[in-house]
Amino acid sequence: MRVALFITCVNDTLFPGTGQAVVTLLRRLGCDVEFPQAQTCCGQMHVNTGYPEEGRRLAGHFVDVFAGYDAVVAPSGSCAAMVREQYPRLARTTPARTAAPAGLLTGGSAPATAERDDSFARRVAETVPKVHDLSEFLVDVLGVTDVGAYFPHRVTYHPTCHSLRGLHLGDRPTRLLREVRGLELVPLPGAEECCGFGGTFAVKNPAVSAAMCADKVHNVASTGAEVLCAADNSCLMHIGGTLRRQRTGVRIMHLAEILASTEAAR
Amino acid sequence: MSGAGTFLGMPAFPHNAAAAVQDSQLRFNLRKATHTIRGKRAAVVGELPDWAELRRAGKEIKDHTLRHLDRYLLQLEEAVTAAGGHVHWASDAKEANRIVADLVKATGETSVVKVKSMATQEIGLNEALQEEGITAYETDLAELIVQLGDDWPSHILVPAIHRNRAEIREIFQEKMAEWGRAAPEELTDEPRALAEAARLHLRERFLSTKVAVSGANFMIAETGTLVVLESEGNGRMCLTLPETLISVVGVEKLLPTWRDLEVFLQLLPRSSTGERMNPYTSTWTGATEGQEFHLVLLDNGRTDVLADEVGRQALRCIRCSACLNVCPVYERAGGHAYGSVYPGPIGAILTPQLRGTASAIDASLPYASSLCGACFEACPVAIDIPEVLVHLRGKVRHARAERLGMRAAGWIFDRPSRLARVQRLGGRLRRFVPGRLPGPLSAWTDTREIPDIPAESFRDWWNRTDGGAR
Ligand code: SF4
Numbered sequence: 001m002r003v004a005l006f007i008t009c010v011n012d013t014l015f016p017g018t019g020q021a022v023v024t025l026l027r028r029l030g031c032d033v034e035f036p037q038a039q040t041c042c043g044q045m046h047v048n049t050g051y052p053e054e055g056r057r058l059a060g061h062f063v064d065v066f067a068g069y070d071a072v073v074a075p076s077g078s079c080a081a082m083v084r085e086q087y088p089r090l091a092r093t094t095p096a097r098t099a100a101p102a103g104l105l106t107g108g109s110a111p112a113t114a115e116r117d118d119s120f121a122r123r124v125a126e127t128v129p130k131v132h133d134l135s136e137f138l139v140d141v142l143g144v145t146d147v148g149a150y151f152p153h154r155v156t157y158h159p160t161c162h163s164l165r166g167l168h169l170g171d172r173p174t175r176l177l178r179e180v181r182g183l184e185l186v187p188l189p190g191a192e193e194c195c196g197f198g199g200t201f202a203v204k205n206p207a208v209s210a211a212m213c214a215d216k217v218h219n220v221a222s223t224g225a226e227v228l229c230a231a232d233n234s235c236l237m238h239i240g241g242t243l244r245r246q247r248t249g250v251r252i253m254h255l256a257e258i259l260a261s262t263e264a265a266r
Numbered sequence: 267m268s269g270a271g272t273f274l275g276m277p278a279f280p281h282n283a284a285a286a287v288q289d290s291q292l293r294f295n296l297r298k299a300t301h302t303i304r305g306k307r308a309a310v311v312g313e314l315p316d317w318a319e320l321r322r323a324g325k326e327i328k329d330h331t332l333r334h335l336d337r338y339l340l341q342l343e344e345a346v347t348a349a350g351g352h353v354h355w356a357s358d359a360k361e362a363n364r365i366v367a368d369l370v371k372a373t374g375e376t377s378v379v380k381v382k383s384m385a386t387q388e389i390g391l392n393e394a395l396q397e398e399g400i401t402a403y404e405t406d407l408a409e410l411i412v413q414l415g416d417d418w419p420s421h422i423l424v425p426a427i428h429r430n431r432a433e434i435r436e437i438f439q440e441k442m443a444e445w446g447r448a449a450p451e452e453l454t455d456e457p458r459a460l461a462e463a464a465r466l467h468l469r470e471r472f473l474s475t476k477v478a479v480s481g482a483n484f485m486i487a488e489t490g491t492l493v494v495l496e497s498e499g500n501g502r503m504c505l506t507l508p509e510t511l512i513s514v515v516g517v518e519k520l521l522p523t524w525r526d527l528e529v530f531l532q533l534l535p536r537s538s539t540g541e542r543m544n545p546y547t548s549t550w551t552g553a554t555e556g557q558e559f560h561l562v563l564l565d566n567g568r569t570d571v572l573a574d575e576v577g578r579q580a581l582r583c584i585r586c587s588a589c590l591n592v593c594p595v596y597e598r599a600g601g602h603a604y605g606s607v608y609p610g611p612i613g614a615i616l617t618p619q620l621r622g623t624a625s626a627i628d629a630s631l632p633y634a635s636s637l638c639g640a641c642f643e644a645c646p647v648a649i650d651i652p653e654v655l656v657h658l659r660g661k662v663r664h665a666r667a668e669r670l671g672m673r674a675a676g677w678i679f680d681r682p683s684r685l686a687r688v689q690r691l692g693g694r695l696r697r698f699v700p701g702r703l704p705g706p707l708s709a710w711t712d713t714r715e716i717p718d719i720p721a722e723s724f725r726d727w728w729n730r731t732d733g734g735a736r
Contacts (some may be wrong), residue, residue, distance in 0.1 A: 007724050009679065013689050014717055016724035023734055035728050040679040046672060048637060050659030054676040061680070089653070093576075165639035194594045198636025205634065206709030207284035211293075211598045212636070213713070241714030 306540025349552020
């Protein structure tokens with residue numbers, strides 16, 4: 001299967017190890033992984049902060065890059081949710097006069113035609129069903145839960161809001177973790193509560209964000225786990241930053257990194 | 267919401283919330299109360315196998331009604347009038363207050379008893395009546411606590427949720443005498459004792475007041491019937507004892523038929539108090555014998571909201587407050603931080619639509635959420651609150667610095683080559699990134715470590731190793 005990796009801008013820039021783990025894992029499971037070089041960002045930050053035009057342009061770029069693949073895999077619940085939930089919305093609400101995608105330098109002033117708008121909506125409709133979060137791809141598309149991983153540590157799992165309520169990942173990630181040899185999965189109290197990241201929310205409402213994260217960190221520490229795992233590095237970065245500031249000694253790891261570890265690799 | 271005077275001119279949400287987060291008593295009270303209701307709600311919702319269908323039915327009935335609002339409102343007016351009631355139309359808060367004040371004055375009375383109502387709070391009715399020399403007495407227990415304490419409500423259903431028993435005892439003892447029957451000398455903070463003090467205080471009030479003001483949870487177009495759901499019975503006292511009843515109701519509270527009520531009598535109590543059925547459901551149609559009935563239909567921005575394709579779903583709201591009780595932001599910031607009688611997630615989308623986004627507080631409300639989606643999941647009429655928040659964010663004025671930053675980010679993301687260049691620059695400078703960041707980003711480093719910046723981006727690793735093959 002020809003699988004395109006949508007690494008996401010945050011992973012590409014700050015967490016390359018996650019992307020490398022996804023590549024290792026998918027190859028081990030027999031996939032033909034490609035990395036389309038033209039990819040950048042799904043536009044989540046722009047749309048969610050209130051810049052729908054920029055977001056629409058980035059969405060246009062995204063569907064241009066990924067429309068031709070059999071499957072697109074993203075190791076990020078919130079970016080996958082962005083594509084799946086917001087792209088159809090963006091396509092629906094595309095103003096008749098501004099085209100997507102127009103180049104940035106021309107901005108919204110580019111004269112556009114209804115035909116171009118249609119093509120954006122069409123490519124969104126084509127691309128969106130092929131975009132999967134990693135755990136969804138493994139469980140639903142490849143049909144595996146035992147990926148042959150070995151990770152002898154005590155791990156707790158934070159489901160993250162967009163994975164939970166946007167993608168409805170359900171127990172897919174924990175089913176995968178339970179099959180990892182040596183891994184002890186301990187439940188996280190208050191797991192379904194938001195960690196307070198929310199993209200620009202952490203910057204715009206720092207006090208509330210910090211209070212939410214403090215409670216999350218308290219819950220993580222109470223499990224006695226060595227590793228906090230999630231399927232979204234943005235949330236992990238936020239919680240991990242607080243875990244480190246408080247010197248809890250708990251490490252953060254993306255689901256892909258745990259699933260990629262094997263006895264041989266140690 | 268021009269009437270809600272003192273709430274306006276409030277500083278923006280982040281500022282209010284930062285102060286509230288420091289108040290550990292408030293956080294404790296809120297956490298305890300919201301988690302209790304949250305648990306009860308989840309349990310009684312879970313026991314209905316057809317909850318999803320009920321929710322869909324609730325959404326569809328409301329959407330249908332809103333689509334034909336003009337028609338159903340006229341039908342309602344006709345039915346109410348035929349049943350001996352009087353219908354008044356108020357386009358804004360000022361007009362509604364004027365109508366109510368004139369109606370009360372015409373009776374020659376100088377006091378009214380009130381059934382808990384969000385609409386009258388929205389228009390600041392109590393304050394407006396005060397200016398005309400009319401005293402409005404709240405009779406809902408929690409509203410009474412707020413009124414006696416000279417406080418603001420902080421929750422739709424439990425306006426005094428931010429207060430604990432000890433605080434309530436103090437308020438009763440200090441203030442009840444000023445407003446009527448004093449609290450007993452030896453008042454304890456036992457819930458029973460507090461309820462009894464309120465009961466005795468209110469009983470005098472019910473028996474001596476000739477005019478009542480209420481809102482309504484629902485209005486039924488085909489029969490002209492108004493419906494109020496409550497738990498204490500004080501509402502029923504107000505609705506039946508006085509000689510004149512004035513109901514101020516938002517135009518969106520309409521349901522086409524009596525049958526539609528069935529859906530909402532299941533959705534509302536389970537979502538709001540976590541009960542299978544609410545203790546008191548009162549319905550009245552027009553004027554009963556010896557009683558005058560007036561219905562004031564309130565617009566106050568609602569028809570403008572209706573014009574917004576995405577935002578209009580906020581008008582489906584049945585004010586159950588389920589979204590408040592599950593909201594992690596509300597739980598920490600408290601209701602007052604939202605600067606409106608509608609706090610929490612619904613307040614964050616409703617208030618800026620009703621009032622516009624010109625003031626600092628209103629412009630900050632669409633950002634008073636981490637978009638975690640818990641509110642949408644809990645909402646019995648499936649209002650996609652995160653969708654409306656994002657939609658409203660697209661409409662508020664952004665600060666110049668933010669605009670420039672977002673444009674710069676967009677410019678970088680526009681070309682993969684630009685992104686790669688920025689990543690390489692970051693990799694080279696990574697040792698120089700300070701632990702504490704300046705400007706608005708300092709908010710991040712106050713409580714968190716920023717992650718280590720890798721020497722090489724994924725993109726560069728892929729190209730250097732041919733995707734790990736070399
Ligand atoms: S938005 Fe939904 S959950 Fe919130 S108060 Fe209204 S009906 Fe209830």
